[in-house]
Amino acid sequence: MDAYADKPIIRDMRVRQGETIKLPNDGPTMQEITCDDIARLALAMHDHSYFFSLCRGLSIRFSRDLNGSGTQGLYITKKSDETNPPHLIQVFFDYTYEKDGEFLYEADLIMDKGKDYEPTVNRGKHRFVANSAAIQIDWNSDETQQWRSDIERLSRSPDTLSGWIEDDLEMLGRVDKRFQP
Known part of the structure; x- marks a missing residue:
């Protein structure tokens, strides 16, 4: 049975930096979703894009x-x-120059x-914050x-192969036919 079946379905959430969306939660309190919450989920999925592409059928573009x-x-x-992607x-x-701020x-x-006819310029390492986020x-x-759940599971990485087996973690392997022993 779906644990979230009794909750209202809320789609097409758009939130800007500093705004909060309140969603019904179990109990009297409301669950607060911020721009950073959606951004962190998207960034974690981007970090594991190979898995989400292969196993969940998602296309992640940065x-x-x-x-x-x-x-x-x-x-x-x-x-x-992908032809007409929602x-x-x-x-x-957006980049930020705040030294102590959260990024x-x-x-x-x-x-x-904005000049496609001129070469791009790399301005070096900068910190980035989420300006706006939308989830459909x-x-x-x-x-x-x-x-x-996938992100949490993929973020854990035991040090040994026996640790992988004991924790019942999935492992994606890539075989290269160019390798000849």
Whole structure:
């Protein structure tokens, strides 16, 4: 039985930095979802994109310069919908110069100033924060719960093969036919 069956389905959530969406939760309290919550889920899925592509049928695309000003974007769609993709998750990131502020990741800041005829410029490592996020699937659906469970499981990594076997973790292997003993 679905543990979330009695909760209302809330789709198409859009939230900007600093805003909060309140969703019904078990009990009298409301679950608060922020822009950073959606961004962290998307970034974790991006970190394990090979798994989500192979096992969950998702296409994860990262754009490091959307509009020439260094804005970065992360888009997650179902592979079957790639011709006209409704993004399941869409997050936009902006760089920040705050030294003590919270940031989600560090990456190279690539800019072309919107001029496709000029070469891009790498401005070096910068910190990025989520500016806005949208999720087109219910936050409490079985599918998003499965994604969170996958991320938690994939984030654990025992040191030995026997640890992998004892923890009953999945392992994806890639075989290269060029290797000849």
